[in-house]
Amino acid sequence: MIKKLWEASENIKLKSNLFKYEKFLSNNYKYKISKKYSKLLKWTLKNPRKFWSSIWDFANVKGYKKLRFNFSGNIFKHKFLINSKLNFAENLLSKKDDSKAITFISENDFREYRSWRNLNLNTYKVFNFFQSIGVKKNDRVAAYLPNIIESVESFLATSAIGAIWSSCSPDFGINGVIERFSQIQPKLLIIADRYYYNGKEINIINRLPLILKRIKSIKKVLIINYPGQSYLKFKKIKKHKIFTWKNIKNYKANVINFKKFDFEHDLAILYSSGTTGKPKCICHRVGGVLLQHLKEHQLHCEIKPKDNIFYFTTCGWMMWNWLISSLASKASIVLFDGFPMYKKKDLLFEIIEKEKITLFGVSAKYIDTLKKLNFSAKAKFKLKNLKTICSTGSPLSEDGFDYVYKNIKKNIHLASISGGTDIVSCFVLGNIYSPVVRGEIQNNGLGMDVDIFNEKGKSILNKKGELVCKNSFPSMPKRFWNDEKNLKYKKAYFNRYRNVWHHGDYAERKKTGGYIIYGRSDATLNPGGVRLGTSEIYSVVEGFKEIKEAIVVGQNWDNDVRIILFVVLNEPFTLDKILIEKLRKLIKKDASPRHVPSKILSVKDIPRTKNGKIVELAVKSIIDGNNVKNIQALANPEILKEFKNLEELKI
Secondary structure: OEEEEEEOHHHHHHHHHHHHHHHHHHHOOOOOOOOOOHHHHHHHHHHHHHHHHHHHHHOOEEEEEOOOEOOOOOOHHEEOOOOEEEEEEHOOOOOOOEEEEEEEEEOOEEEEEEHHHHHHHHHHHHHHHHHHHHOOOOOOOEEOOOOOOHHHHHHHHHHHOOOOEEEEEEOOHHHHHHHHHHHOOOEEEEEEOOEEEOEEEEEHHHHHHHHHHHHHOOOOEEEEOOOOOOOOOOOOOOOOOEEEEEHHOOOOOOOOOOOOEOOOOOOEEEEEOOOOOOOOEEEEHHHHHHHHHHHHHHOOOOOOOEEEEOOOOOOOOOHHHHHHHHHHHHOEEEEOOOOOOOOOOOOOHHHHHHHOOEEEEEHHHHHHHHOOOOOOOOOOOOOOOOEEEEEEEEOOOOHHHHHEEEEEEOEEEEEOOOOEEOOOOOEEEEOOOOOOOOOOOEEEEEOOEEEEOOOOEEOOOOOOEEEEEEEOHHHOOOEEOOOOOHHHHHHHHOOOOOOOEEEEEEEEOOOOEEEEEEEEHHHOOOOHHOOOOOHHHHHHHHHOOOEEEEEEEEEEEOOOEEEEEEEEEEOOOOOOOHHHHHHHHHHHHHHHHHHHHOOEEEOOOOOEEOOOEHHHHHHHHHHOOOOOOOOHHHHHHHHHHHOOOOHHHHH
């Protein structure tokens, strides 16, 4: 049964960016205004040249646009706005007045902000400093930084100069950082001296000698002190020029003459977070990322000038890049660094209230945690400026949808979104025209021919299948770094279906046009040859007060696959026969008999990536007796020992 949880009023729709965009199309492309998302989506798919060109014009991109496209051959070779020129940083430095551009807040309440004027001036200083130490176009700049304002200024200066940015957050262990950065051979390393998490100070600078020893290409190092703190002591290292942020503060703020780079020019390298093989170095292009983010921010998330955007993220997640691009829409951004519930469970809501946040982005895991704590934001905060909540990182359950409207805010656009590092953007997300339906992501993105395929490559409706995209789009990766003849690139996305992007997510498209994401299809359970998603089991388990968290995997057993459920228990509960039986009965009832686990075991914790995603494949590898090759992708790899050689899984 379809349950609408929220729908924008007619007045909100008429004041929306989406309606403004329809009027723009009406004036320039003879498009007939309808206020129907399905009609607009159909137009964008039918007219890709007009559509992507219109985003450039509607968002007032600074640069030189050429109306040339090449849509022949394989879609990963398609080209958009060929020979168009722009500078990414120039577009993000969209204002120069004294209003607030960026606010930084740490878990321990330290707060500082940059006005647009000072953000411009500081970026000029960093740009001029980079030039003085020999950073040039196409050089790689590696950043090992917390989510602070200096990280943004360094990114802007890097892109302004035409160099290529690549960042890891400091919660990545030293081996994970070396494994990533060593592949791209950076010339400059930017590193913080420390960071804080849940009240603990973690020294980063003592990792520097080993990084420099292992990555020979780094010749120069820029050290940034954590905001509000003096520098930690560090050793001078021979054969390397070491600079500190103090050097930049005293640098001249000569105005940049922004050089325009090709639409296809390299902007940033992001890394896949898979658990097999070395992380893939995914290279994204300047024009494609900017156009896609402008589309998503303005037309899907209704970001407007003077809005305040807060996404809980680190510099190691693609949502950081997505957040920073909000500056191009003349919105201000809030950066938070630390544990989101340090000393108080409502820490982030205090920030939302105080900073007058209009768009709040979090993970589905965070919403689920609030739900389990029975926390009611409505009881304490007015949140009158908050218009949109975005949820990503993992599927948001139906109960999660209910929780937001019952306990956070009734009149809110809840936009569950899903995409990936691979495209540094979204395949499916929200819009202001359509209602929010319980448990569903509202739609595929404009210009994105998203579909669900079965095993034979046929489009299916109201059934679980593979998430695919049947057309090209400008934020597709330009290439993988060091990938000769695009062999890894093609294998990653185009091996499954001919000339169709296969994303590796298990999903369902509903009659409403909405989507349900079920998790990675390569972690799909397959007992008796029947494909089952793990989300149905999770949705049952999440309702148990005894259980804090769970992970479901398939174990290869007796020439078949059997389902294993691992649970982390809340105190003071134990996994006794009564609880096991309750779990099995309800899973059988609410999912199906095929979903009932063969084994239910208690563990202390669950392995997860740096971005907080649980890693089913790592657990499956361990219980099947295989090694987890890319263990650096995990935030807590030590916990894998608990899953190894379990006697219960030998019978």
